[in-house]
Each structure stands twice: as structure tokens, then as C-alpha cells.
Amino acid sequence: MKKLKVMTNDILKVENLKTWFAIRKGILRRTAGYVRAVDDVSFKIPAGSTFGLVGESGSGKTTTARTIAKLIPATSGEVVFEGKSILNLHQSKLRAIRKDIAYVFQDPYSSLNPRMTVGSILAEPLRVHKIAKGSELIDRIAGLLQKVGLSPSHINRYPHEFSGGQRQRIGIARALALEPKLVICDEPVSALDVSIQSQILNLLKDLQDQFNLTYLFIAHDLSVVEFISNTVAVMYLGKIVEIAPSAMLYEKPLHPYTKLLLSAIPRPIPERLKNTGQTAPTGKDNPHGCPFLGRCPVSDGFCCKQIPPLREVEPGHSVACFKV
Amino acid sequence: MTNNNVILSVQNLSTWFETELGTAKSVQNVSYDIEKGKTLALVGESGCGKSVSALSIMRLIPTPPGRIVSGKIIFNGENILDYTEKQMRKIRGNKIGMIFQEPMTSLNPVYTIGQQIIETITLHQNKTEEQAWAIAEEMLEKVHIPDPARRMNEYPHLLSGGMRQRVMIAMAISCKPSLLIADEPTTALDVTIQAQILDLLDELGHSENMSILLITHDLGVVAQRSDDVVVMYASRIAEKCSCKELFNNPLHPYTQGLLKSLPQLGTNQKRLNTIAGNVPEPMNFPTGCKFHPRCPIGCNDKRCQSEEPELKEVSKGHFAACWYAPGYEKVKSDK
Numbered sequence: 171m172k173k174l175k176v177m178t179n180d181i182l183k184v185e186n187l188k189t190w191f192a193i194r195k196g197i198l199r200r201t202a203g204y205v206r207a208v209d210d211v212s213f214k215i216p217a218g219s220t221f222g223l224v225g226e227s228g229s230g231k232t233t234t235a236r237t238i239a240k241l242i243p244a245t246s247g248e249v250v251f252e253g254k255s256i257l258n259l260h261q262s263k264l265r266a267i268r269k270d271i272a273y274v275f276q277d278p279y280s281s282l283n284p285r286m287t288v289g290s291i292l293a294e295p296l297r298v299h300k301i302a303k304g305s306e307l308i309d310r311i312a313g314l315l316q317k318v319g320l321s322p323s324h325i326n327r328y329p330h331e332f333s334g335g336q337r338q339r340i341g342i343a344r345a346l347a348l349e350p351k352l353v354i355c356d357e358p359v360s361a362l363d364v365s366i367q368s369q370i371l372n373l374l375k376d377l378q379d380q381f382n383l384t385y386l387f388i389a390h391d392l393s394v395v396e397f398i399s400n401t402v403a404v405m406y407l408g409k410i411v412e413i414a415p416s417a418m419l420y421e422k423p424l425h426p427y428t429k430l431l432l433s434a435i436p437r438p439i440p441e442r443l444k445n446t447g448q449t450a451p452t453g454k455d456n457p458h459g460c461p462f463l464g465r466c467p468v469s470d471g472f473c474c475k476q477i478p479p480l481r482e483v484e485p486g487h488s489v490a491c492f493k494v
Numbered sequence: 495m496t497n498n499n500v501i502l503s504v505q506n507l508s509t510w511f512e513t514e515l516g517t518a519k520s521v522q523n524v525s526y527d528i529e530k531g532k533t534l535a536l537v538g539e540s541g542c543g544k545s546v547s548a549l550s551i552m553r554l555i556p557t558p559p560g561r562i563v564s565g566k567i568i569f570n571g572e573n574i575l576d577y578t579e580k581q582m583r584k585i586r587g588n589k590i591g592m593i594f595q596e597p598m599t600s601l602n603p604v605y606t607i608g609q610q611i612i613e614t615i616t617l618h619q620n621k622t623e624e625q626a627w628a629i630a631e632e633m634l635e636k637v638h639i640p641d642p643a644r645r646m647n648e649y650p651h652l653l654s655g656g657m658r659q660r661v662m663i664a665m666a667i668s669c670k671p672s673l674l675i676a677d678e679p680t681t682a683l684d685v686t687i688q689a690q691i692l693d694l695l696d697e698l699g700h701s702e703n704m705s706i707l708l709i710t711h712d713l714g715v716v717a718q719r720s721d722d723v724v725v726m727y728a729s730r731i732a733e734k735c736s737c738k739e740l741f742n743n744p745l746h747p748y749t750q751g752l753l754k755s756l757p758q759l760g761t762n763q764k765r766l767n768t769i770a771g772n773v774p775e776p777m778n779f780p781t782g783c784k785f786h787p788r789c790p791i792g793c794n795d796k797r798c799q800s801e802e803p804e805l806k807e808v809s810k811g812h813f814a815a816c817w818y819a820p821g822y823e824k825v826k827s828d829k
Contacts, residue, residue, distance in 0.1 A: 226684040227655075333772045334540075363539035363773060364711060365788075368755035368766035375765065390684060397757035397766065420760045434685040436692075436714030438756055440741040 181217040181384050182238070182352055186210050187247035189230075189237045207233040209408035211247075212480075215401075217351070220378065220385040222399030222416065224392055224431070230408040231388045235354045238386070239273055240264065251352070269299055272345035276357040278337035282329040288315070288340055289325040295347045314343040317380075319373060335366035339373070346377065354386045359394060371398060392435055396420050401486075404428050407461040410480060414487040424489045426466050460491070468493045500568075501705045502528045502551070502673055507565035509543075509550045511776075512558060518776035520546040522729045524565075525805075528673065528722075533699060533706040535720035535737070537713065539773045543729040544709045545595075548675050551707075552592055553582050569673070588618040591666030595678040597658035601650040607634075608646030611665050618669045633664040637694055656687035660694070667698060674698075675707045680715065692719050713756060717741055725749050728774055728784035731805050735812040745814040747789045783817070791818050 187208055195202040208230045215221040223231045236242045238249055240256065249257050256267055275281035282291060292311045296302045302310050312322035318339040329337055338358060345353055355374065359367040375398065377383060389395045395402055396416050403413040404427065412425040423429045459474035460466070466473070473492055480490040509521040521543040528534045536544045549555050550562055553574070566573045574585060586592075594600040602610060611630040615621055621629065627646070634642035637660040650658055659679060666674055676695065680688035696719065699706050708720055716723055716737065723740045725733040725748065733746040744750045754767040771788040774780060780787050782799045792798030797817055805813050808821040816822060 226686060333775075335772055364713070364752055365539060365755055365769040366772065368757070368768045369770075371757070372766055372768060392685075393757040393759045396759055397763060417760075417762055430686060432759075434689040435759065436685075436688070436712060436718050437759065438713045438717045438741060438753060440717045440738045 179216050180214040181252060182215040182386070183248075183250040184214070184234075184238065185212050185248040185250070187212070187234065187237060187249060188245040189233050189242060190245045206408045208237060211405075211408070211410055213403055213410065213413060215352075215384055215386060217384055218378075218382050219400040220387050220398050222395035222402040223386065223388045223405060224390060224395050224402060225405035226390065226431075228407075229405040231390075231405055232356055234405070235273075235356050235386060235388055239271055239354055240267075241273075265299070269348045270351045272348065272350035272353045274338075274341050274345045274353060274355045274358045277361050278334050278341055279361070281341055282337055284329055287326050287328055288320075288332075291329075291340065292344055292347055295344065299348060301348065310347075314347055317346065317377065318343045319369075333366075334362050335369060338362060338366075338370055342370075342373065342377070346381070349381070350383070352384045352386065354388075356388045357390070358387075360389060360391065367394070374398065392420075392431060404431065409461060409490065411462065411491070412487075412489045413480070414489075418487055422487075424483065424487070424494045425462075425491050426468055426493070427462050430465070462491075499529045500527045501530050501570065502707070503566075503568040504547070504551065505566040505568065507547060507550055507567065508563040509546050509555060509560060510563050511560045513777070515777055519779070520560075520729055520776050521550065523805075524724075524726070524729075524731055526722075526724050526731070526734060528705045528707060530672070530705055531699065531703045532721040533696075533708055533719060535716040535723045536707060536709045536726065537711060537716055537723060538726035539711060541773055541775065542726045543776075544711075544726055545677055547726075548592070548677050548707065548709055551675065552586055552590060553577075554586075584618070587614045587666075587671075588669045589671055589673065591669070591671035591674045593659070593662050593666050593674065593676045593679045596682055597655055597662055598682065600662060601658055603650055606647050606649055607653075607661050611646075611661070611668055614665060615668050629668060630664070633668045634661070636667070636698075637661075637664045638690075639664070655683055656691065659683065659687075659691055663691070663694065663698075667702070667704070670702060671704065673705045673707065675709070677709045678711070679708075681710070681712075688715075695719075713752060725752075728779055729776060730784065731813070731815065732785065733812075733814045734805065739812055743812075745808060745812065745819040746785075746816045747791055747818070748785050751788075751790075783815075785816075792816075 188210060189208040190204040190206050192201045193203045193205060211234055223234065225231050233242060237244045244257050248255055251267060289311055292314055293307055296307055296310060311325060315322050315324060320336065320339055359370050362370060378385060387395065387398055399416045402416045402419050403410045406427050412428045423432055460478050463469050463473055478490045478492050480488045482488045483494060505525050507521055507524045511518040511520055524547055526534065538544050551567055555562060562575060567575050608627060608630055611633060612623060612626040615626040615629050616623060631642045631646055634645055639645055639657060639660050680691050695706060698704055710716060720737045723735065723737050724731055727748050732748050744753055751769040755769060757766055769788050774784060783792055783802055786792035786798040803815045803817045805815040806822060806825040807813050808819050808825060814822065
């Protein structure tokens with residue numbers, strides 16, 4: 171009974187999701203192998219919470235998000251949004267779902283069409299979904315601009331007239347136009363200056379409280395993820411290696427990769443470092459063993475024989491490592 | 495002020511750009527010294543003039559529209575602003591090395607790694623191509639690139655971002671410069687790779703007694719990797735002091751705001767402190783103190799709105815440009 175209740179609260183459930191890209195070679199473009207960008211990823215996001223996804227570039231964070239938003243086809247697995255599987259949904263039914271899942275992109279400079287005014291950028295989703303027109307449309311756009319801390323008088327301006335932080339606010343307003351339930355934020359603050367970054371993070375938090383939004387928040391900056399997330403998953407080479415409530419992950423990281431990431435963050439404490447002893451990925455691929463093997467300080471012979479499964483070591487805290 | 499230990503002294507440097515909309519004063523009256531073997535960090539947000547000041551040192555400002563309006567750049571006791579282009583070419587890449595921000599775009603895609611590194615060596619040192627090739631290989635080994643002999647014959651696209659940045663560093667240090675300018679050397683990289691690259695720069699700084707001008711916007715990097723810090727805001731220096739002093743006793747409200755707005759690990763914050771408003775653009779700088787519209791003290795202060803504070807030494811070795819910095823009023827203007 172208890173389990174059932176938990177399940178109904180999860181707005182998004184991802185099960186064994188795989189997104190592989192074929193590597194084609196030769197004249198006939200035969201498939202020579204696969205890039206396993208997302209490889210057997212599972213997680214749940216409770217409604218109204220923030221799920222953080224961290225990892226280095228190439229770890230599959232963005233591909234996971236794009237697959238969930240159905241911008242990239244999945245190879246296998248299941249994505250359940252509000253109890254409905256959405257991966258094999260027919261085009262006509264997909265539209266209704268698209269209204270509920272919004273996307274905030276990383277680069278506020280390239281994700282807004284430079285030829286459209288702010289008004290028309292924000293009006294587009296409302297028009298496409300036939301939600302408002304005429305004076306009602308104008309009112310809604312003005313309301314959206316106010317929500318994200320811009321002035322309704324900005325409606326006829328073009329993106330180039332705004333600074334990076336203001337553009338990201340427009341991007342957020344566009345994502346909120348259809349009153350979505352889930353907002354996927356793909357590195358929304360990494361292109362912004364430090365003083366602007368904190369403004370946008372606070373705005374995202376305020377909007378979440380106000381509209382009971384659920385966020386899937388992707389970033390490579392761990393301190394940002396800790397600030398905004400309830401639960402954090404750490405990805406490495408397409409797999410989730412550790413997943414835990416945010417405070418727990420930072421207090422007690424278990425996977426050697428999480429420890430490595432945390433130790434690599436430059437902290438604003440004036441202390442001259444000598445050598446952090448970071449190692450690069452060795453590039454030795456081991457399809458049968460742990461993906462982190464080449465960089466792991468604690469691995470042994472057993473680690474190269476089997477891929478460690480993600481297992482729960484304490485309530486809510488799972489880790490994929492034999493040595494924990 | 496003549497200190498033999500100072501390798502580079504930038505004095506009252508101003509660099510302006512003429513544009514259709516008027517003059518953009520990108521760097522105004524900026525002065526700092528870098529000592530031998532030390533690392534000076536130049537911090538600030540985008541558009542504050544960090545990179546323009548570095549390019550001015552290398553005399554790489556496109557002229558027109560850009561122009562070094564005034565100031566001196568004393569390198570090894572000589573003002574390099576008086577140098578001819580021919581003399582300057584002997585300094586660039588030889589005495590002063592530079593690492594550019596984007597490793598993805600600053601390497602030439604149609605030449606191999608080896609060809610690109612030996613270009614600098616054969617140009618500045620009296621070496622044959624074969625000798626240069628050997629030096630280049632040694633440099634790649636120094637920056638910890640595995641299998642340097644093979645990498646020499648490879649093209650940049652085969653390397654990852656971190657590897658390319660290492661190649662850039664190898665190129666910059668191949669002539670053993672006494673000063674290395676690193677313009678956001680790790681901004682495009684992951685934290686783990688960033689740590690490796692910064693370790694490498696530190697190591698080279700120590701072993702070759704090389705001074706580093708580290709340009710960055712990441713205060714974490716500044717805290718851990720620099721000896722002295724210059725904080726720039728809207729083309730001027732807001733604060734200048736030792737790294738320890740900056741983090742323990744920030745005097746300028748801008749520095750204070752920046753430090754407070756960082757999310758801190760393991761503190762479970764509910765909200766972040768912010769600096770209101772946006773970074774002003776060089777074309778429309780506010781009057782008076784350029785930070786006053788965003789400043790918690792200066793936004794309603796008449797003097798901050800109309801008069802610009804100059805940079806003064808408020809305590810030993812600690813410079814600030816704020817009317818309200820403790821001790822600021824007592825300091826007499828030098829000139």
C-alpha cells in the first residue's frame with residue numbers, strides 16, 4: 171500500500187532508459203558499434219521537487235533530458251509521465267504532453283530567435299496550442315514578463331537588446347507560458363556571470379514555490395546543483411553511479427567518482443593548493459567492468475569483471491560501486 | 495617603486511574602442527604589478543575589460559577600432575608600448591606566452607599538433623626543424639600528454655578539450671617565457687580537468703620560475719591558485735590586494751556582493767544573496783561610481799552618483815575604489 175502511494179506522487183518515472191547512437195562506417199554505412207550515451211538509467215521525480223543531474227561533459231546528462239522531452243528517440247526503456255508511458259505515444263497525443271513538459275536551454279544567446287520580438291517569442295507557444303489570442307494573449311505575455319522580473323514594456327524589443335541574464339529570464343518565461351508541470355532546465359546558469367547566476371537561481375526557486383513546478387535540473391557545477399535540488403544523481407559515461415538526497419550526497423559521498431568531483435571544485439577559501447592529484451580518464455574501455463575503473467583509486471580485480479549495479483545502501487541513497 | 499622583482503608593471507593603462515555609437519572605454523586607468531614567479535589573478539564579469547587589458551599587454555588590440563590611449567607597460571624594465579612591431583614580434587610567444595580562452599577554436603585545424611608547436615620554436619630560437627621537433631615532444635611530455643610522439647602527428651580534432659588546452663599550454667611555454675598570460679584557461683572545461691590544468695600551471699610556475707597572469711571569473715579558482723588579486727568592474731579596478739586579504743577582508747561592496755552570491759557547498763542555503771541589476775555596457779556606463787546603481791550603500795548616495803572614487807591604498811597593500819571603504823577618506827590622493 172505504501173509503495174502505491176509513493177508511485178502516484180511521482181510525476182516522472184524513468185525506467186532502464188537507453189539512448190544509443192549508431193556509429194556508421196564504410197561505404198555502406200553499416201553500423202559498426204554504438205555510443206551508449208544513456209545506458210540503463212532509472213530514476214523518479216516526485217511532484218513539486220527538484221531532481222539534479224550532474225556529471226562531466228559527455229556523461230549523458232543532456233541526452234537523458236532530451237530523450238525525456240522526446241527530442242531524441244530512445245533506444246529502449248520507459249518514460250512514464252503522470253502515469254502514462256510517453257515514449258511510444260502517437261504524434262497527436264504527444265502535443266498534449268508537450269504542454270506539460272517545458273525546456274529551458276543552456277545558451278541564452280542562441281536559444282532565442284533574433285528576428286522575433288520578445289512578445290512573439292512568448293506568444294508562439296500560446297498560439298500553437300490555441301490557448302489565447304487577441305487582447306488576452308497580450309495580457310498573458312505581460313503577466314509572464316512580470317513573473318520573471320521583466321517589465322511588460324519590453325514586449326516589442328528584440329533579444330539583442332537584453333543582457334545575458336535578462337535573456338535567460340525570457341527563456342524561462344517562454345518555458346512557463348503553457349503552465350507546464352515539469353520544467354527541464356539544461357545548464358540554465360552556466361553561461362551567466364556570477365552576480366547574475368544567483369538572481370536566476372533565486373527566480374527559479376520562487377517560481378517553483380509559486381506554481382508548484384517540478385524541475386529536472388542539469389548542471390556541471392555541483393554547488394549550484396546542491397543549492398537547488400532535493401535529490402541529486404551523478405552520471406558517469408551514460409550511467410547513474412550515485413543517487414541521494416542532496417544534503418546526504420554532499421555530506422557523505424560514497425562513490426569514488428562523486429568524491430573525485432567534490433574534491434575538484436575550487437572553493438572560495440584562500441588556501442594555495444599544491445597538487446590536487448587529479449587523473450585523466452585513461453581511455454581504456456572495459457565493456458565488462460565498472461565504467462569508472464580506469465580512474466578509480468580503490469578498484470581491484472573484481473571490478474573489471476562485472477558492471478556494478480545501482481543498489482540502495484541506506485534509504486534514498488543508492489550507489490553503483492562494489493567497494494561501498 | 496622600481497622593484498627588481500617585478501616582471502611586468504602595467505601603469506595607468508587605458509584602452510578605448512571607437513565604435514559607431516561612440517567611444518567604448520574598455521580599460522581605464524588600470525595599474526598592477528606582477529612579481530617574478532607569482533600568480534596574479536584578474537577577476538571580473540564579462541565585459542569588464544579583463545581580456546582587453548591582457549591583449550593590450552601583448553599589443554594585440556585591433557587598431558582601429560581599438561587604441562591604447564595612455565599608460566605604460568613595463569616588461570623587464572622596458573616600456574613595450576614604445577616597441578616597434580618588429581621588436582614586439584620577438585616578445586610575443588617568446589618572452590610572454592599566452593593561452594587563449596577557447597581551446598576548441600584557437601588551434602589551427604589544418605595543421606598537426608607538431609607543426610603548430612615547432613612554428614613558435616623555429617621562429618624564436620635558433621633551432622633546426624629536427625631539434626624543434628624534439629623540443630616540442632619534450633613540451634608535450636611536460637604537460638602530461640600520453641604518447642607525445644604519436645600526438646605530434648595528429649590533428650587537433652582528435653583531441654579532447656582538456657588535451658587541446660594542454661597543447662595550447664605546451665605551445666605557450668615552448669620558448670620558456672618569463673610571463674604567461676592565461677585568459678580563462680579552464681572556463682570551457684570540466685571541474686576535474688580544470689584541476690589538472692591548474693595543477694600543471696602551478697607546477698610550471700614553480701619549476702620554471704614563471705609569472706602567471708590568470709584571467710578568470712571563478713572566485714574559487716582565484717582563492718586556490720593566486721598570490722595577488724585584481725578585481726575589475728566596468729573597465730576599472732575596484733579592489734586590489736593579496737588573495738588572502740581579499741577573501742578575509744573584502745572592502746569594495748562589489749567584491750563583497752560577489753563573494754556572498756556564490757552558492758556554498760554543504761550549507762543548505764534557502765536563498766542566495768544577489769547583486770541587483772545587470773553589468774553595465776561600456777557604451778552606457780553610469781555616472782559617478784560605476785557600481786552605484788547596483789550597490790547597497792551607493793544607490794541613494796549623492797556623492798556615489800556624481801563623483802567617481804579613485805583607487806587608493808586604504809591599508810598596507812590593500813587598494814580599493816569606494817567612498818565608503820573603511821579608511822578611504824583618510825588617505826590623501828597621491829597626485
